[in-house]
Amino acid sequence: MTSFHVVDGTLTQEVIAAAPAKILELVRDTYLAHSLGRTVNPNSYFLxxxxKPSCRIIALPAHLGGEQPVSGLKWIASYPPNVEQNLQRASAVLILNDAETGYPFACLEASQISAARTAAxxxxxxxxxxxxxxxRTVLxxxxxxxxxxxxxxLAARGLAVGDCLVHDHVDAYADNFASYLRETHGWTSAQRADDIDSALAMADLVILxxxxxxxxxxxxxxxxPDQLILNLSLRDIHPTVMIKCHNILDDVDHCLTAQxxxxxxxxEYGTRDFITGTLADVLRGEVTLHQDRTTIFSPFGxxxxxxxxxxxIYRTALEQGRATEIPGFFPELSRW
Structure with a gap:
């Protein structure tokens, strides 16, 4: 593979929005492949x-085997102060490498990819x-x-939401999100929740x-005990709560890092006995959950x-003729 292409965020966004079911299928299949040892997924590296103690840039190297093997690296920056300037917190690129030669062949805007795989x-x-x-109630x-x-x-998958609550430390952000949920998904009950304790006690599904x-x-x-908490922000939940719940992770060793x-x-407790299993374990029927305790899903990503x-997304961009080739990106390929 000797050419190099760039795929912009607008196209990435379009591909994701056109077929969210495909993204979820890819995520499901990749979890199962990972659990069978068909991937290489080292620990993430933090800069x-x-x-700027609240800011970081993370490198996520990985390799995915199978019929169309590929290697690559996501380089994602998280700068919470951006929000104060009405900038998105995260920005990212994804580099794809040819599994046979190691040559990079594409660069994609990846903040949309990162958000989509998390949401899927x-x-x-x-x-x-x-x-x-x-x-009945989503928070x-x-x-x-x-x-x-x-x-x-969730809306694309047809989730029928009863009451919908939004809590944020900035009221205006919560109000904006509630408006989005009402206008975009038709979740007419969506409203700001000022009292987080009451909202947590009411919710069947909690997205952190x-x-x-x-x-x-x-x-x-x-x-x-019948509550499901999606711990997407990684460190919102105190150990005294985690220890009492069913805990499902995406990868045990990967999740037990970075605080x-x-x-x-x-x-805190010097044990991993509080871990019930991985999402792949549940998908394969090797772990069965009972509603005797709250269930927490913690995906490290x-x-x-x-x-x-x-x-x-890269293959779709090529098929549509919308990937931008960079001529001369590799000025010389022959060794001699």
Whole structure:
């Protein structure tokens, strides 16, 4: 492979919006492939800044095997102060490498890919961990891009929402998100929830998508045994809550790093016995959940998910003739 293409974010967005079911299928298949050892997914690498402790840039290298193997790297920046300037918190690129030669062959705008694979993972978890259930009350905690994208995937999958609540530390963000849910998805009950404790006690499905630097959801809040919590922001939940719940992860070793809620729980209690299994275990029927405790799904975010979605978008862009080739990107390919 000797050519190099760029795929812009507008096209990426269009491909995702056109077929969210395809994205969810790719995520499901990749989870199963990963659980069977058909991927390589090293730990993520964090670039941090002493003068900007809330900011980081993360490198997620990965390899996905199968009939169309591909390697690559997602390079994603998370800068929470961006929100104050009405900029999105996260920005990213995804580099795809040829599995045979190692040559990079594409660069894709990847903030949309990252949000979509996270949202598809969330929707898959709802369908797998709360099958057949119609959540009477859904609570979004954090009114940002991730929460919005999760709502898009849940709506695309036909989730019938009863009451819908939105909580954010900035009232205006919560109001904007609630308006979006009403106008875009027809969830007419969507409204801002000022009292987070009452909202948590009411909700059947809780989507945590914040930038909180430390756990805030403690055992002072009331949770229910039939409740599903999607811990998408990684470290909102205190270990004293985690230890009492069913805990489903996307990958055990990957999740138990970087001060995530599962990692903090392992450090606090010195055991991994609180982990019930992975989402792939549930998909294969190897783990069965009972509604005797709250269930928490904590996906750290596997780089192979970005690869699967990114490779699909790249191939679609080529088929549509909309991938931008960069002539001369490799000025010399022959060794001699």
């Amino acid at each position: 941090r800044f002493p003068d 993972s969330a929707a898959l978890a709802v369908e797998t961990l709360q099958p057949g259930e119609r959540p 979004f905690v954090g009114a940002g891009v991730i929460g919005r994208t999760v709502s898009n995937f 998508a914040t930038t909180a630097p430390a756990p805030w959801l403690s055992d002072e809040q009331t949770l229910r 995530t809620s599962p990692h903090l729980t392992e450090l 596997l780089g192979v998910l970005d690869l699967a979605v990114g490779a699909h």
